[in-house]
Amino acid sequence: MTSPPKEITVDCPKCGCFYKDWYRASVNLDLDDFDEEYLEICSTATCPHCQHKVNLDVLVVEGGVFKMGPMRVSSDSCTNAALCRAES
Numbered sequence: 231m232t233s234p235p236k237e238i239t240v241d242c243p244k245c246g247c248f249y250k251d252w253y254r255a256s257v258n259l260d261l262d263d264f265d266e267e268y269l270e271i272c273s274t275a276t277c278p279h280c281q282h283k284v285n286l287d288v289l290v291v292e293g294g295v296f297k298m299g300p301m302r303v304s305s306d307s308c309t310n311a312a313l314c315r316a317e318s
Contacts, residue, residue: 232262240275244282251275253286 233255240251254272257264264272276283 232256232258232264235272238275238286240277240284242277242280242282243284245277245280247277247279249275249278 235252235254237250237252239248241248252272253275257269257272273286274283275286
């Protein structure tokens, strides 16, 4: 069974921007005929601020936010994150 789309909040590991996106936790190609382009869209997230693309299958949920591993945001990224949240 293919899981339904789920809205997520992503913390960009490159610039620290928080943004909304969606993903599917699982896709069953035996039941659903999704093409390669759709599979790419539902399994990655692209930051609207810096265009950095992350694979959602390697993100970790911490406090309801998807992050790349245990990485922490630097002080420079915090400024970018604040600007990005203000632009949203």
